[in-house]
Amino acid sequence: MSNVIKGVFGAVLGVLYGGLGMLQIVSAVTYLALPFVPASFFGGFVLLVIGAVLLTGARKFAQGLDEGVVFVNVGILLSVAFGAVTLLAAGAGALEAVIAEEAWSIADAITPAVYLAVIGAAGFLAWCRTFFRGLVAA
Amino acid sequence: MTGIRIALTGNPNVGKTTLFNALTGSRQHVGNWPGVTVEKKTGRIDWNGHAIDVIDLPGTYSLTAYSADEVVARDYIIDENPDVVVQVVDATNLERNLYLTTQLAELGVPVVIALNMADAAEAGGYAIDREKLSALLAIPVVRTVGTRGEGLDGLLDAAIREAETSPHHEHTVGYGNDAEAMIASIVDVLSADKDLTKRYPLRWLAVRLLEGDENALAKIRDSPAFTGVQALLSGIDPDEYEAAMADRRYEMIAAVLPQVRTAGAGGMNVSEMVDRVVTDRYLGIPIFLALMWGAFELTFAVAAPFVALIEAGLAWLSATVAGSIEPGWLASLVGDGIIGGVGAVLVFVPNIFILFLILSFLDDTGYLARAAFIMDRLMYAIGLPGKAFIPMLIGFGCNVPGIMAARTIEGEKDRLITILVNPFISCSARLPVYILFAGAFFGAGAGGVVFLLYILGIAAAIGSAKLFRHTILPGESSPFIMEMPPYRLPTAWTSLLHMWSRGAMYVRKAGTIILVGALVVWCLASLPFGVDYGSSASLAGALGHLLEPLVAPLGFDWKIAVALLFGFVAKEVVVGSLGVLYGTGEGGDALSMALLADPGLSAATALALMIFVLLYTPCLATIATIRKETGSWRWAGFSVAYGLVLAWLLALIVGHIASLFLGGA
Numbered sequence: 141m142s143n144v145i146k147g148v149f150g151a152v153l154g155v156l157y158g159g160l161g162m163l164q165i166v167s168a169v170t171y172l173a174l175p176f177v178p179a180s181f182f183g184g185f186v187l188l189v190i191g192a193v194l195l196t197g198a199r200k201f202a203q204g205l206d207e208g209v210v211f212v213n214v215g216i217l218l219s220v221a222f223g224a225v226t227l228l229a230a231g232a233g234a235l236e237a238v239i240a241e242e243a244w245s246i247a248d249a250i251t252p253a254v255y256l257a258v259i260g261a262a263g264f265l266a267w268c269r270t271f272f273r274g275l276v277a278a
Numbered sequence: 279m280t281g282i283r284i285a286l287t288g289n290p291n292v293g294k295t296t297l298f299n300a301l302t303g304s305r306q307h308v309g310n311w312p313g314v315t316v317e318k319k320t321g322r323i324d325w326n327g328h329a330i331d332v333i334d335l336p337g338t339y340s341l342t343a344y345s346a347d348e349v350v351a352r353d354y355i356i357d358e359n360p361d362v363v364v365q366v367v368d369a370t371n372l373e374r375n376l377y378l379t380t381q382l383a384e385l386g387v388p389v390v391i392a393l394n395m396a397d398a399a400e401a402g403g404y405a406i407d408r409e410k411l412s413a414l415l416a417i418p419v420v421r422t423v424g425t426r427g428e429g430l431d432g433l434l435d436a437a438i439r440e441a442e443t444s445p446h447h448e449h450t451v452g453y454g455n456d457a458e459a460m461i462a463s464i465v466d467v468l469s470a471d472k473d474l475t476k477r478y479p480l481r482w483l484a485v486r487l488l489e490g491d492e493n494a495l496a497k498i499r500d501s502p503a504f505t506g507v508q509a510l511l512s513g514i515d516p517d518e519y520e521a522a523m524a525d526r527r528y529e530m531i532a533a534v535l536p537q538v539r540t541a542g543a544g545g546m547n548v549s550e551m552v553d554r555v556v557t558d559r560y561l562g563i564p565i566f567l568a569l570m571w572g573a574f575e576l577t578f579a580v581a582a583p584f585v586a587l588i589e590a591g592l593a594w595l596s597a598t599v600a601g602s603i604e605p606g607w608l609a610s611l612v613g614d615g616i617i618g619g620v621g622a623v624l625v626f627v628p629n630i631f632i633l634f635l636i637l638s639f640l641d642d643t644g645y646l647a648r649a650a651f652i653m654d655r656l657m658y659a660i661g662l663p664g665k666a667f668i669p670m671l672i673g674f675g676c677n678v679p680g681i682m683a684a685r686t687i688e689g690e691k692d693r694l695i696t697i698l699v700n701p702f703i704s705c706s707a708r709l710p711v712y713i714l715f716a717g718a719f720f721g722a723g724a725g726g727v728v729f730l731l732y733i734l735g736i737a738a739a740i741g742s743a744k745l746f747r748h749t750i751l752p753g754e755s756s757p758f759i760m761e762m763p764p765y766r767l768p769t770a771w772t773s774l775l776h777m778w779s780r781g782a783m784y785v786r787k788a789g790t791i792i793l794v795g796a797l798v799v800w801c802l803a804s805l806p807f808g809v810d811y812g813s814s815a816s817l818a819g820a821l822g823h824l825l826e827p828l829v830a831p832l833g834f835d836w837k838i839a840v841a842l843l844f845g846f847v848a849k850e851v852v853v854g855s856l857g858v859l860y861g862t863g864e865g866g867d868a869l870s871m872a873l874l875a876d877p878g879l880s881a882a883t884a885l886a887l888m889i890f891v892l893l894y895t896p897c898l899a900t901i902a903t904i905r906k907e908t909g910s911w912r913w914a915g916f917s918v919a920y921g922l923v924l925a926w927l928l929a930l931i932v933g934h935i936a937s938l939f940l941g942g943a
């Protein structure tokens with residue numbers, strides 16, 4: 141049962157990542173301004189990669205392969221990791237704006253990498269036990 | 279007080295250097311991949327009235343050495359007779375590690391096993407019965423955790439005890455009737471040579487000879503027993519014996535393991551899950567690229583507020599200097615020369631530290647080793663072993679250790695190619711140039727431009743490797759099976775320490791080489807007396823105009839020509855020189871403002887300049903290292919010439935194409 145949920149979760153999140161990744165790339169190439177979707181070619185590429193990992197997982201689920209869960213799990217990890225990276229970068233941007241006395245708005249920080257990572261993080265918390273097995277502190 | 283020499287040996291990536299650092303208080307480089315240490319390093323400690331020399335050796339899977347770094351380890355153990363050999367063993371991977379143990383036992387040297395990474399084994403659910411293991415191998419076994427410095431006292435005590443007891447009980451593998459008969463007859467022939475008998479254990483030598491070991495053969499070449507041994511070996515196939523005897527060793531290990539180890543619960547852990555995905559056939563390289571891009575985003579974004587602070591500080595400093603120092607030339611020396619030159623480089627300290635923090639993190643977790651694995655197929659396609667990607671990864675920090683890391687490459691031609699392409703990997707010293715120019719001319723796209731430059735560096739390295747393979751260094755390389763270190767969650771502390779030790783070098787360079795470079799350029803810009811500072815009439819101007827025709831096709835003016843010339847010393851000097859020449863003693867982000875205001879510079883020339891800086895000789899130290907590692911000035915000269923030509927051509931082509939799109943040039 142939990143596996144079916146995870147498969148669907150991976151498929152939905154994967155489609156969202158893929159779609160918004162496309163939009164970012166399109167708006168970077170065509171200078172189209174969209175709300176909450178920054179024009180960023182490489183940023184879009186990253187979203188596409190995460191989407192591809194999640195969708196690969198969903199596909200394997202659909203084929204009845206156990207490996208699907210592995211891809212969805214790692215997709216969730218990547219989603220959270222890049223969400224954190226983007227948030228960190230946005231926080232630094234805010235700090236810089238304060239130091240250099242420039243304008244800054246919270247809207248700049250609301251990008252797909254961040255709001256999709258919120259969904260990813262929900263998945264991470266829901267299945268968090270799988271993520272800590274066998275990991276060793278160096 | 280007695281002196282004791284302890285050699286640390288073991289498979290690659292088992293934590294030898296970590297233990298060495300913990301024992302001796304050194305800071306040798308540690309990395310979560312095989313082949314980090316390529317030279318032997320010695321450290322001295324006093325312990326309970328003993329003066330102990332600890333020697334850290336490169337990792338090796340067996341005493342039959344194949345690559346240059348393995349030879350270092352083997353020769354030290356066999357020929358330098360350390361008082362005791364500590365074999366560092368990865369407790370999570372006993373199968374592969376105990377193979378070396380069987381060979382060391384045969385050699386008859388006093389051995390102590392440091393059962394390292396005990397924490398990882400325990401976390402993985404393994405329990406290892408050390409007493410049983412010790413009894414079965416007749417070797418003391420001590421539990422250690424190198425990263426936390428656990429078990430060091432016990433290790434030293436055991437090592438001293440072993441060094442001082444004699445004789446040692448050797449506990450060697452039996453190779454079966456056939457091989458044993460051959461060994462016995464070889465030993466018989468060898469024992470006629472008393473000199474040999476004194477130097478090497480004959481059984482060990484006989485085994486090596488039977489396996490067809492070239493190095494062992496060389497050891498007896500001058501011995502009177504040589505012809506006799508040759509006669510014995512003439513009818514046999516050494517490969518067959520080598521394989522059969524290796525089987526026996528593994529059988530022995532397989533017999534020991536179940537008696538000493540209870541395995542943990544099954545199931546895929548996170549490490550295995552992540553591996554399955556990041557090394558996926560199709561997704562592996564895209565994920566690698568995505569992570570790299572994330573790394574540069576962070577390098578830019580997170581550093582920005584700190585850079586802004588430093589800029590503000592420098593602006594204040596130069597304003598103070600300008601107002602309070604007399605006479606004018608001294609104010610110019612301090613303002614234009616020191617603050618302008620060194621300050622321009624120091625501004626980027628936050629970027630450098632963050633880049634190193636990210637690289638250390640990726641390295642410590644074990645991801646960089648995976649990156650090498652992912653690239654294996656690509657590397658193999660261009661005719662290099664996948665291992666050759668590791669020197670490239672190290673080159674992202676600095677090309678000098680990157681080139682030295684090529685010692686892990688087995689074939690001589692493979693190694694040469696790996697060395698020659700390493701300078702194209704963009705080292706951290708080039709980052710300030712990119713940040714300065716990309717930041718000034720590409721605004722929000724700066725991160726993407728820098729990312730592309732790094733990719734271009736990798737492409738230039740791979741393309742050149744393919745070119746060399748098909749022209750001057752033809753051949754085929756053997757496929758390589760890479761061992762993957764487990765993922766580890768590095769503590770913030772280890773990563774910070776790594777970052778600090780690498781980043782501190784940058785700051786030190788700013789205070790030495792770059793300071794000197796800035797002062798030289800300042801002198802050139804101020805002389806002859808009475809000339810307008812930094813004008814065409816100065817010595818710097820004369821020098822620049824002399825070089826200008828060479829770089830004019832690329833759209834560079836004399837100031838850039840001078841900066842590039844001094845950039846041979848080190849790449850940060852390019853930024854330092856420009857800081858001096860543009861006379862931006864006002865500090866702050868004045869240099870990027872001055873560059874933007876220069877009508878001779880456009881986004882296209884900035885791009886051409888960054889490409890030129892990416893591809894031409896990284897620094898004098900790199901040239902010296904290439905000379906040292908290849909043993910010839912010819913290759914060093916070739917590297918400089920090839921780099922210059924490639925840099926010039928690509929800068930020209932890209933500059934012209936870019937000027938079509940971006941305008942200017």
Ligand SMILES: Nc1nc2c(ncn2[C@@H]2O[C@H](COP(=O)(O)OP(=O)(O)OP(=O)(O)O)[C@@H](O)[C@H]2O)c(=O)[nH]1
Nearest residue numbers: 291292293294295296309313314315337395423424
């Ligand atoms: N969990 C754990 N990690 C360790 C321990 N000792 C070392 N490490 C980690 O293992 C990795 C390899 O350590 P090194 O000391 O570079 O290994 P080495 O044997 O010198 O490797 P080469 O020089 O490549 O042969 C690093 O990431 C260390 O932080 C340990 O006892 N426990």
Ligand SMILES: [Mg+2]
Nearest residue numbers: 294295314315
């Ligand atoms: Mg080492």
